[in-house]
Amino acid sequence: MDNIVRNKNKFFKNNVTKKKKNKETKTKKITEFWKKSSNPVKASLVLMGIGHLKYKCFYKAIIYFMVEALMITYMISRGIDDVIGFFTLGVVKADAWARIEGDDSIIMLLMGIFSFIVITLFVVIYIQCIKDAYRLQLDYENGKKCKTFKKFIADFFDTKFHVTALSLPVIGVCIFNVLPIVFMILIAFTNYGGTIVPPELIDWVGVKNFQKLLVLSKFGPTFAKILKWNLLWAVLSTTLNYFAGLGLALLLNKKCVKGKAFWRAFPVLAYAIPGFITLLAFKFLFSYGGPINQIIVAQGGKAIGFLDLDAKISSRIIGLFVNCWISVPSIMLLATGHLSNMDKTLFEAAKIDGAGRFARFWKLTMPFMLFSTMPVLLGQFIGNFNNFGIFYFLRGGLYNKGYFLASDTDLLINWLYNLSIDNNYYCIGAAISLVIFIITSAISLFIYVKSPSYREEDTFQ
Structure with a gap:
């Protein structure tokens, strides 16, 4: 029994130590990046592609700029509303007699999940953009030139073919597999069912369904x-x-x-x-x-x-x-x-x-x-x-x-x-x-x- 307790304490102690070291390493890398990165690379934190533009990697600059522009357009047009709708699940109840269309809680939940998937994908691309801009700076300081657009495309059919082959399937999995699974899980924390179905508004109820x-x-x-x-x-x-x-x-x-x-x-x-x-x-x-x-x-x-x-x-x-x-x-x-x-x-x-x-x-x-x-x-x-x-x-x-x-x-x-x-x-x-x-x-x-x-x-x- 003493050995079990000792091994358990040792496991948790090693786990805490490992997490602490990982946190210190990440903090050190961020501090090093902020000190050594150039102003154009820092500007990429606000406007994606500026760092690539500085180091003459024009095609990547255009791609990252377009990604950010599309993301801003999406968030303004409906992304922000979808995120808010995910938490509220609607505030206006439909009324056919008064000709009030109202909110559809199920659609708002689905589109909210979709918006989070889009935001997650954008964050991944955003982080990749900053890392790539910093790498370009280091290469430029060491006398290396940015790859040509032809070489960039060729890499996606050679060394990075796995990215080309898996990008569409991953997006498809996120939309057609991840989204329905997450939707089903989240439904378990709502009062959806019985008499509470659209046009009735659905609410979050936490773990009450499990208590039932x-x-x-x-x-x-x-x-x-x-x-x-x-x-x-x-x-x-x-x-x-x-x-x-x-x-x-x-x-x-x-x-x-x-x-x-x-x-x-x-x-x-x-x-x-x-x-x-x-x-x-x-x-x-x-x-x-x-x-x-x-x-x-x-x-x-x-x-x-x-x-x-x-x-x-x-x-x-x-x-x-x-x-x-x-x-x-x-x-x-x-x-x-x-x-x-x-x-x-x-x-x-x-x-x-x-x-x-x-x-x-x-x-x-x-x-x-x-x-x-x-x-x-x-x-x-x-x-x-x-x-x-x-x-x-x-x-x-x-x-x-x-x-x-x-x-x-x-x-x-x-x-x-x-x-x-x-x-x-x-x-x-x-x-x-x-x-x-x-x-x-x-x-x-x-x-x-x-x-x-x-x-x-x-x-x-």
């Missing part, structure tokens, strides 16, 4: 029940799928098995069929009028509601095995490839030393497979945690007593869908999605850091 999930009688109990089942489902389904796929791969890897290609074809065919078709087929199979109940009735029994409203246990078990049917083939194919790369001499040596089959599996096969497949296993865990389709197609549309707009087999992702899409609780749905992200990322990161793939990277190299 934990303490409000309408959401709290349902959230706790679904979260416990969601965690249990993710662990059980991932474990079952992984070991079933690995066991099938080990079985088909044995020399005594004949016609391996034929036996592998069955799981691959199951994997090739779209998942929702498989789920609908199993739903029919276990329905009141399905083949299983027909056989039971033909034998003199009574039809069983395997997926009925009160069939909690049977529905969950069916979900686990149907998910296994869908997921095992991919694990089997992955495991087959990795098992073929194992060193067979290790097994022969272990067999000579008297190790049994289970010992060889646990001490040799499992460490190698966990090392090779841990990232995939974590991906399977996250996929199972957020497996929307499995219970949506098997049992969607059912609401159980004791659950608010959910059933006893729904996962958090299903509840999120029910709340936001079917019932307009957008802010609560966004809060749940943020909780899902935090849980899955924290668990995945913790397991990966503790796994052989991270800690024993050189063991299997």
Whole structure:
């Protein structure tokens, strides 16, 4: 215990010391820049491109000047209003009778996020401009000339080709990926949903939506029940799928098995069929009028509601095995490839030393497979945690007593869908999605850091 406390204190002390040194280094660089930089370079802090103009780098001066001019134009025309609108989310409510158009809070939130992305990109270019102007000054003092415009363009197809290739994708990612993700996160801190939708004005509510999930009688109990089942489902389904796929791969890897290609074809065919078709087929199979109940009735029994409203246990078990049917083939194919790369001499040596089959599996096969497949296993865990389709197609549309707009087999992702899409609780749905992200990322990161793939990277190299 003393060692843990000592190591913890040492870690925090080293961290504080490192941060202090970094801060001192940055301060020293800024002071050095201010003392040694020329007046034109300092003038670039106000008007981008002046430093480049002084040192006869005209094409860069024009580019930086145009960037600043465009930024000023954008900020004056709507940028400032978008930033203000991000914080206020509108002040004028629309009124059709009075012909008042009003503010659209959702559009103002989106455009506010967009304005911050634009400002961030401009700050990056601005810092690059100052650094480049200072570098030009140093080169000029050392007798070096600025590159010609032809050479400047040629560099973007040679040494700086990565910048040319990635600039448009990065801008696209910022607009089409980053913006929607940030929008979804921010919605979790508003009161958007229910009766509060445009033309009603939306307000910031801080962490009240998360408090509702934990303490409000309408959401709290349902959230706790679904979260416990969601965690249990993710662990059980991932474990079952992984070991079933690995066991099938080990079985088909044995020399005594004949016609391996034929036996592998069955799981691959199951994997090739779209998942929702498989789920609908199993739903029919276990329905009141399905083949299983027909056989039971033909034998003199009574039809069983395997997926009925009160069939909690049977529905969950069916979900686990149907998910296994869908997921095992991919694990089997992955495991087959990795098992073929194992060193067979290790097994022969272990067999000579008297190790049994289970010992060889646990001490040799499992460490190698966990090392090779841990990232995939974590991906399977996250996929199972957020497996929307499995219970949506098997049992969607059912609401159980004791659950608010959910059933006893729904996962958090299903509840999120029910709340936001079917019932307009957008802010609560966004809060749940943020909780899902935090849980899955924290668990995945913790397991990966503790796994052989991270800690024993050189063991299997």
